[in-house]
Amino acid sequence: MSQVRVRFAPSPTGFLHIGGVRTALFNWLFARQQQGVFILRIEDTDQSRSTDESIQAILQGMKWVGLDWDEGPFRQTERMDLYRSHAMKLFETGHAYWCVCKAEELEARRKEAEAKGLSPRYDGRCRNLRITNPPGDAALRFKAPQEGQTVIDDLIKGKVVFDNTVVDDLIILRSNGYPTYNFSVVVDDALMGITHVVRGDDHLTNTPRQIPIFEALGFAVPRFGHLPMILGADKTRLSKRHGATSIMAYRDMGYLPEAMVNYLVRLGWSHGDQELFTRQELIDKFSWGHVQKSAAVFNPDKLLWMNAEYIKTSPPAQVAQALVPLLEQDGLKQEVEAVSGKWLAQLVVLVKERAKTLVEMVDWVRPYFGQGATFEVEAAKKFLTPTTAPLLQKLLTRFEVLPSFSKQVWEDSFKKLVEEEGIKMGALAQPVRVALTGRTASPGLFEVMEVLGRDRTLFRLRKGVERASLQ
């Protein structure tokens, strides 16, 4: 069997959509598993909607989720000669003809047909005109077979049969000389040696239009696979009104690329009961047979859970690295530069169990930068009171005589004081928590002290006593 060659072929008309990422992912996974080739092709033949910014967004998105391509990115606008020469070849072999119908006329006829309840197909009126010297604004149409059936043995849907009577003669070269999608795709897929065309199932009905073109051109027909769509909570096609759909928006919301990949693959594919997969496991275990045939509803809750799992289990240094840009955006650039990567990783370990996103993590981590704590007003009011001041002072006095920080020793010392005072843990823990972090919620106190270090712990305790004495 020859080498697998697959492609991802987005059109650059906006940001990279998460549905697009999933399509790319399935192709990429299959290529990596089969030691095949993954090609990136930009379908920009619609010059009015394509933009360079979109191309950049696509490349950026692909890189962020770690989908590397082996060939490309190719741009269709750089391959115009290929489409034109193959179109002329079809004309010369009698598989295509010039059509002089005006776009407005076609539109009007389509509307008329629809109004009568007929299917809005091209009526084929130029088919037998045998125009050989077309006017400059003529379009070239493919002469589609009108009898028989086109059968697709789909990788995902299985056998799908279309009557050829339902496909009309589609335009392959517009009057401006640009190829249309259904034609340029065929030429590229054939010329690039694509063995498996895997795309969204919104393309399923395009397939019986494309197969006859492969055949007319004398090319081998690739295998096809049509992935089910991603839906919003209301079961309609996922769009902006369901929330963020741009892959980069998820980076900005604090999602880890590994979590996005895992979630997106699991949306429509499964391997028994397993939910979490490493990239390598995905490559090893992927199979078309377990790709779901039906559309799937995008569930932000499950994605959030999965992101939390990745935050908890990924190497802390890696999470810290992803966190840094968000920290800097949040105005902590100087503070971040002042600390070591090792300490940052330690910080991640401190809070990773409570942050479901990196954005949440920024908030959890903020109290540990800088010398002093910033007290939340309500927290200070409740716990740093004149009654707690002497208690805090006693703890401070005991800690001050300890030469260096030791979790065990400091915790013992703390508990001993609680015992001697005959108070509950919380009665001392909460004021200390507020003194150290400025907040009423934080990780375990002694883990906090460890991250803060002896000096800052004592400093903040002192400030806490001061604040408590004030009220």
Next chain:
RNA sequence: GUCCCCAUCGUCUAGCCUGGCCUAGGACAUUGCCCUUUCAAGGCAGUAACACGGGUUCAAAUCCCGUUGGGGACACCA
């Protein structure tokens, strides 16, 4: 309207191809309990589904037909 695809808990899904082991499993969400210095995390338990109707069969979530419902496509967009 025509054509195509699809149908298991609220959601993602296992099971379906190769009927019986399904009293339908897992995960997210949700509810309760436990743990606990706070907030989380974690542990345990609970609620919750084979769309409907006909067949075939000793036996159907699984095979067949129909109905209903959902989605997609019908451009000189991709």
